[in-house]
Every structure is written in structure tokens, then in C-alpha cells.
Amino acid sequence: MGTSITLIDSKNLEKAQQGVKLLKGVAIALPLIVLALLAAATFYDTLVHYLRLGLRAIAAIALLVAAGGFLTRPSRAAGGVRRWFGSAMGCFQGGTGVGATPVGLSVGRNKRPLRVGAILLPVIIFTLWSAPSVTVLIVLIVLALLLLLAIELVGRAPPSPAKLGTPTSAA
Numbered sequence: 001m002g003t004s005i006t007l008i009d010s011k012n013l014e015k016a017q018q019g020v021k022l023l024k025g026v027a028i029a030l031p032l033i034v035l036a037l038l039a040a041a042t043f044y045d046t047l048v049h050y051l052r053l054g055l056r057a058i059a060a061i062a063l064l065v066a067a068g069g070f071l072t073r074p075s076r077a078a079g080g081v082r083r084w085f086g087s088a089m090g091c092f093q094g095g096t097g098v099g100a101t102p103v104g105l106s107v108g109r110n111k112r113p114l115r116v117g118a119i120l121l122p123v124i125i126f127t128l129w130s131a132p133s134v135t136v137l138i139v140l141i142v143l144a145l146l147l148l149l150a151i152e153l154v155g156r157a158p159p160s161p162a163k164l165g166t167p168t169s170a171a
Contacts, residue, residue: 053132053133053134056134056137057126057132057134057137060134060137060138060141061137064141103154104154104155104156107151107154107155108155108156110155111151111155114151114155115148115151118144118147118148118151119144119148121143121144121147122140122141122143122144125140126140
């Protein structure tokens, strides 16, 4: 005596076979789709990384130019900052006397070309750097500021004898 068990009705057998074929096809296609999406994500991350880096570099340069523009304009606030910086430099330089040395006098006579060089040197380094980062940009800006500060320190003219006053004699 044979018993038979019906697993799938014959009218649904064809639909089930089509579903299995579809699953086999998806099983092959899904890993390929995932690999393609990973490649697109890597490309996007690389593209956005360099855009973000460029945006930060441009923002830092824009802030530096804005600060320079503010400090060189004829305003009360900018004049106050320049006077404060000048008096601080005068106090420091007066104690060292470096402005009266031959090096100090030479730097004082050639301030303009030295300033241009102090700004062009970091710009050239940044331009020639193969993959500059934000850290490199910050270090180069600090280098430019330190060079400009050194030029001001060394090249500041010594105070004139009229400003120093005349010695008094004790009677």
C-alpha cells in the first residue's frame, strides 16, 4: 500500500520553481552589487576628503587675508592693535639692542623684500607639497607669522636719542 503526500499542488509548482530560479540569480547578483556599492562609497569618500581638505585650506587662507586686511586698514581698532604691537616690540627690542647691530640695520633697510619672502616661502612650500593636510597648512601659517615677527624684532630701528631724553647731572 503506497501512500502519497502532496508537498506542493501542481498549479503552484511552476511558481515555486520560478521563485527558486530568482533566488539563485539574486544570490549571484547581490555580492556583485555590494562590491559595486563599496567601490562607489570609496570613490565618494576620497572625493569628499579632498574637497573638505581644500575647503579648510581656503578658509584658513581667507582668515589670514582677512586678518591682514583688518590690521592694515586705517581704523581705530587696527591702529590700537598696531600701537600695542609696536610698543611691545619696542620694549623687547630696547632690552636687546639688536636693531643697532649691522644685521638689525640691514634687516631694517630691507624689510619689504624680507616680508615678501617670509610670505612667499610658506606659499611655495604649500604649493609644492604633494598632499598637504590641514596640519601642514597651520604649521606653514605659523612659520610665516614667526618669520614676520622675527623681521619686525630684528629690523626695528633703535630709538632716537631725542626720545631717550638727555642725561641730567647731579649737583
